[in-house]
Amino acid sequence: MTVRNLDALFRPKSVAVIGASERPGSTGAMVWARVLEGGFGGPLWPVNPKYETLGEHVVFGDAGDLPQAPSVALICTPPATWPAIIHKLGGLGTRAAIIVGEARSDDDRLALRHALSAARPHLLRIVGPGSLGVVSPALRAHLGAPSCTVKAGGVAWVSQSNALTNAVLGWAQARGLGFSHAVALGDEADVDAGDVLDYLASDPGTRAILLELDSVRAARKFMSAARAAARNKPVLALRSGRADPIDALYTAAFRRAGMVRVDALDDLLDEVETLGVGRVAAGGAATLITSDRGLATLACDAFAAAGGMLAPWPDEASDALQQVLPHAVGGNPLQLGDDARPEHFGAALKLLAEHRSTGTAFVVHASTHGAPVAEVAHALIGSQRFAYRGLLACFFGGLDAATRDALHAQGIPVHTTPQRLARAFARLVDYRLGRELLMQTPEGLPARIPDAIDAAQAQACAALAAGEHEWKGEAAARFLGRFGLEVEAQAESGVESAGHAAAAQTPTQRALKASTTTSTADCAEDSAGSSAKPVVDIAIELHDDDNFGPVFRFTAPSADGVSEALRVYGLPPLNPVLARDIVTRSHYARLAAPEPALTALTALSQAVCDVKEIVALALTLRVYHDHVTVVDPVLSLAAKRSRLAIVPYPRRFEETLDWQGLRVTVRPIRPEDEAAHHDFVEAMTPEDLRLRFFGAVGSFDHSQLARMTQIDYDREMALIATVTSGEGFVRTLGVVRAVSDPDNETAEFAVAVRSDQKGRRLGQLLMERIIRYARVRGVHWLVGEALRENGAMIALAKRCGFTIMRTEDPGVVGFRMALEETAG
CATH class of the missing domain: 3.40.50.261 (Succinyl-CoA synthetase domains)
Structure with missing residues (x-):
């Protein structure tokens, strides 16, 4: 699920409390009292067959008796009752429910599964079970059992812990601080951290997000949502369990998403003050x-x-x-x-x-x-x-x-x-x-000829068909060579001298041994000009994590025997900028030219992304002063592996065709297209820019161009039409975009063509391909808008089959097309 109907949780218009009670100490009594004390201004309906009234409120005997569908229902009843309650609420039209009670036994968990099944046809979202609730102080909506009423503020709190949420709310209250929203996720049977991040990313009342968690349920959704949120506002994350073997993986994931990891609760609380107030x-x-x-x-x-x-x-x-x-x-x-x-x-x-x-x-x-x-x-x-x-x-x-x-x-x-x-x-x-x-704009990726990538994929498929599930030696070298990686024969290396015993060591063991055979003095000699001795051996492993999918682990020994060894994770796809962020954390970074290592890490990432049959690898990257080689690669093959947490460049949408006497390539936009995109925008007339962006537009700065060229392929697509000159200069002629909502229900498109290419039907060529992309993605509706005076765009939309519609703005027309779902 996604952010669908989460507005019912965060902007409720009416609330029902199922199991509201006046029995001291009961969950129903605590929840009912907190909703009343918070002062929610909308309709409030208690439901409990044991009462006729609670204070001034008439009590309804059954959820099906409610006068209308509440925006959100708070369920305080035993687990056995959940499925029937959810079924009735869904039939009324309720779009969200918070289950306060916990699912402890097998029978409870079975009841939860039935409740989720009952919710699904109605798109009813469930927070919990075991959730303290959702608080939106600006609306005075205290939906659950928080320990105190909450003041409005600019920071959102999202946590997997009820106890910690209560402690933080109490701490803030004592200091006169507040929150835009506070969410205790509970067991995340439906609504999870990724969903809430997605919603809060575009919430105008939230200036920053503080996130406390110990695990991530759906890594791809979480990473996509976190990256979108971090582009708009600060996201700080606290994860306990530094001793956890995979804690470094979470550090890498948070960093890759643009979030700031904090080490202690005190640090997170300080940001309630700094970000919520300042x-x-x-x-x-x-x-x-x-x-x-x-x-x-x-x-x-x-x-x-x-x-x-x-x-x-x-x-x-x-x-x-x-x-x-x-x-x-x-x-x-x-x-x-x-x-x-x-x-x-x-x-x-x-x-x-x-x-x-x-x-x-x-x-x-x-x-x-x-x-x-x-x-x-x-x-x-x-x-x-x-x-x-x-x-x-x-x-x-x-x-x-x-x-x-x-x-x-x-x-x-x-x-x-x-x-x-x-x-x-x-x-x-x-x-x-x-x-x-x-x-940042990455340096250009190493050129990979499509034929070489196709050959690498064919090699993997052929190996599996022949019953091969592991590559070593020549087979591994041939495969890696297709991505520009040089494999060094172990016998030619001067680092190891233990014969067969050394060959039997793992890459990590070889890297650690290198720390005793490659001294700091040797490194200094190498940096002074000798290329004969390696600077360091970096052990690189790829494994398929249960949650984050394929991830790299990089290990390098201590440079001086005192400083810590390098042990970091990296999530593919990597580009040179992201690879640099990894490499520069090593004490060896100053002893060797960085470009060869950056190129090698990027090439390894591309091999993993393009050849899905690679499920694991282990190798040593031997770094010399001016080049790198690969030592003892071992690659494991399988017909299936987990999805990458971050969607890589979708090469399947590349297409080259003859058009209007030109050889045109239509492909997804890449970060390194920023310079060409700048020239593309500069080539458009002020009038064409006004029609495209609905107003006068000046020049675009780096951050704006970066947003146009560095997209999340999991939720957005931009296809560009390019031509290459005889000198190898790539020129962008046009671009079409489609941005999906988090539910994949609707995608909004926009198209632009260079002013000197208008009238040649390039816009139609691009529109046909973005429509095809949206169908493959399973989007239900493709929509767009244009100024009413933009006759060319309106004519293009009609030719492509869009329905022309009125909008609330008389100067703007809308376009809408229903798409059939197809398997992609």
């Missing part, structure tokens, strides 16, 4: 403002421990400081002096506003006779507008609740120690860097 732009640099030299030293230590983010102090700022605050000590930290007054803090903020390189403003202060913390806080409120990259504060000794709430109302987060403030900001910087990694 409007902070984490540019990576900050200026510290304080009065006392001792406080300045403490704060500087905290920032150094968090990554050293204090901005360099510009000379012109020092000159201005002498005019405004002659007794202050310039530099970073800015020390206002023991005799600082509250207004001096405001003056410092105004001064820094003229020097934007000073970054985000941090005020660390302990109360003095001349500058009580409450007065300083109000001075910050009055000058907050000058902090163009945001303002964070730390007041030793705390604040009274009224002053704290006043700071919160102006978007100023308050932390209790410099350490917490510095770590909170560091995580914002981590998010920005992770998001930039998502948005």
Whole structure:
């Protein structure tokens, strides 16, 4: 399932409590009391055959007796009753239910399966069982049994733990903090973390998402949803169990999705303050403002421990400081002096506003006779507008609740120690860097001739047909050679000298042994110019994880015997940018040219992505100063393996054809198409751009072009038509897009053609292919819009078979086409 009908959970218009009760200590009593105490303003219907009224509310004896379908039903009854209740609610038209009780026994789990079956025909979504509930404070909707009522805020909390959710809600309440939504997922029988992330990614009331989990149920859906969310807003994740053998895999998954992993609950809670209250732009640099030299030293230590983010102090700022605050000590930290007054803090903020390189403003202060913390806080409120990259504060000794709430109302987060403030900001910087990694344009992938890929696939199929399930030696070398990888014969290597015993070792064992035979001195000699000795052996393994599917594990020994060995995971597909993110974490990275290793890792990833019969591999990547080789590859083959958690480039949609005297290739867009896409947009006239984007459009910056070219193939497709000049320059002539909703019910299309190619039916050629793609994907409806004055687009839509429709905007027309489902 997906986000379908989740709006009923997060924006309910009416609520039914099945099993509402007044019996002290019962689940029904707790849930009913919390809904009432929260103050939900819509219709509220209790259901219980044992009562006629509960307070002022008339009680209905059965769910089927309700006057109309509630948006959401809270089910507080025993498991045996769930199937019949869900069946009745679905028949009424209810779209969501929260099962508060738990499924403990086999009979309970059987009842749950029947309830899910009853919900499916009605598309009724179920949270739980065993869910504390869903809270949407802006609507005063406390749907479940949270420990307290919740204040509205800008951060969403999503957790697999009821106890932790209750603790966090109580912690926030005591500090005057709130949430946009709080979700306790329970057992995730239907609605899971991926579904909720997908919904919150586009929720305008949610500025950031805090996620606590110990496992992921549907990795592909989760990764797709997390990547979409992280492109729009910070997503921070806490996973307990560092000793778990697969914990490093979760670290890799979170990083690949653009999420920031935090190590402790305290860190996650600090972000309720920083992200839920503040409007902070984490540019990576900050200026510290304080009065006392001792406080300045403490704060500087905290920032150094968090990554050293204090901005360099510009000379012109020092000159201005002498005019405004002659007794202050310039530099970073800015020390206002023991005799600082509250207004001096405001003056410092105004001064820094003229020097934007000073970054985000941090005020660390302990109360003095001349500058009580409450007065300083109000001075910050009055000058907050000058902090163009945001303002964070730390007041030793705390604040009274009224002053704290006043700071919160102006978007100023308050932390209790410099350490917490510095770590909170560091995580914002981590998010920005992770998001930039998502948005970076990879270097061009190594050219792979389609014939070579076809040959590799044929080799795998032929091997399986012949009963071969493992490749070593020549067969493995021939296969890897098709992807540009050089296999080194073990006998030619100078690293191992233990004959047959060495050959019997695993790649990991060989890598560890290399740490004793390839010393740091040898590495230094190699980096000075010798290519005879390897820098390091990296053990690379691919295994099929039960949840994330095929994943790589990279292991390299310690470079000096003191630092930690490299043990990281990587999720295919990899490109050079993602490979660099892995390679640069090794202490050996500075001892060898990175490009050969990046190319090899990308090639291995492509081999795994293009040849689905490869279910496992183990090899050593031997890194020399200026090249790499593969040693002792072993590849395992099978007819079937798990799906990749991240959808790779879909080569099956590539097509080359003769069109209008040109040899045109139509294919999915790739990240490395950014430069060509920039030229494509630049070649369009201002009028064509206005018709395409429904308004005047200037130039597109890198982040906008990256969004156009770096797409998630699991939910979006962009097909481009390209031609290649005799000099090898690729030019984009047109593009058509289709973006599916998370339910795969509807896809919205858009098409654009270079202005100098209009009138040649290129738009129709692209539209025919995106319609075919949508049918293969199983989309039910293809829809689009155009300005009413865009006659060419309207004519194209009619030729392609779309129905032309009115929209709410009289200047815009809509297009709609029903698609038949076909197997893809």
